[in-house]
Amino acid sequence: MGKEKIMFLICAGLLILLLTPILTTVLTTVAKDDEENEMPREWFGKRKVIDRFGEYTRLVLIHYETSGVIDISDLDGDSFTDGYKLLGVWWNISKYPNGVPYIINPSTAVKLYGLKVDDVVSEIKYALESWDLAVDLSDYEVDYVAYPYYVDVGENTTVEYNINLYNDNPTIDYKAKASTAFPDYRNVITWGRAQQGVIAYAVIWYISSTGEIIDADIVLNSYYKWGIADGNEDTKDLIGKFDIRNIVTHEAGHWSGLDDIYDSAYSAMTMYGYASYGEVIKRSLEPGDIAGVQRVYESYRR
Numbered sequence: 001m002g003k004e005k006i007m008f009l010i011c012a013g014l015l016i017l018l019l020t021p022i023l024t025t026v027l028t029t030v031a032k033d034d035e036e037n038e039m040p041r042e043w044f045g046k047r048k049v050i051d052r053f054g055e056y057t058r059l060v061l062i063h064y065e066t067s068g069v070i071d072i073s074d075l076d077g078d079s080f081t082d083g084y085k086l087l088g089v090w091w092n093i094s095k096y097p098n099g100v101p102y103i104i105n106p107s108t109a110v111k112l113y114g115l116k117v118d119d120v121v122s123e124i125k126y127a128l129e130s131w132d133l134a135v136d137l138s139d140y141e142v143d144y145v146a147y148p149y150y151v152d153v154g155e156n157t158t159v160e161y162n163i164n165l166y167n168d169n170p171t172i173d174y175k176a177k178a179s180t181a182f183p184d185y186r187n188v189i190t191w192g193r194a195q196q197g198v199i200a201y202a203v204i205w206y207i208s209s210t211g212e213i214i215d216a217d218i219v220l221n222s223y224y225k226w227g228i229a230d231g232n233e234d235t236k237d238l239i240g241k242f243d244i245r246n247i248v249t250h251e252a253g254h255w256s257g258l259d260d261i262y263d264s265a266y267s268a269m270t271m272y273g274y275a276s277y278g279e280v281i282k283r284s285l286e287p288g289d290i291a292g293v294q295r296v297y298e299s300y301r302r
Helices: 032-036 107-113 119-138 245-256 288-295
Strands: 004-011 049-052 056-061 068-072 082-084 142-146 149-152 188-192 200-207 213-221 226-227 242-245
Touching: 068 288, 082 200, 082 288, 107 119, 107 226, 119 142, 119 242, 119 245, 119 288, 200 245, 213 245, 242 245, 245 288
Parallel strands: 004 056, 188 213, 226 242
Antiparallel strands: 004 200, 049 056, 068 082, 142 149, 200 213
């Protein structure tokens, strides 16, 4: 990396709970790995933190207000506005012919929530693959994208490209941790402790002069209960829980170069910055989400 400065970006997506009541039951048993992944308490409530570490600079951005949204109207006719906001960061995917590699640590999901490893891995993988599929589409005039499906509403949208944004075979590592203090170039998705009100956060290290991402992590807050939606809206499988795929899809949007949007006119979008218990709407990418990620990687779509 030479003398290039590396910036540090925290996309604390979904920072503020839509729900105001405190959880009636707080998990009291927290795995040791969660404690080691704890978000620094001094970051909470701030919008920007800049720290210098010799030749490196760490920038923490926590977004509460909306600005700079690129509006693309309501292409899917759901009465909600679509648009996107760019972070200015991107993966140089020419360096990753098989897609950006990443690691999943499912240990907390198994220990605390009784979930099966294969189910946790599949939900996280599908979350990232939705962004992968969105980049490959010929346009963004669709109803939604939720891997492995998309529903067309435009003029014959097709899978035109084979860009491979994320690797199809993530590594499973029960000891993998997020790298908040320095980049370790591993790209980890795991659970860890954060303050009440923080559902999850994405940690991104990038080269300041170019915006090229060199390391990224996602941490889901083990303070809350997590589950997997069963796909049946009539059941109550996610009462008092957050859906893994719903939240990881949002956080993976930060990995892919998109910022939070807090204007309620965009509330149907994956990158809308609020979430609630049992929510599953962020599982599927809306036209604004798709247009945004296609914009980030437009040079690979020519």
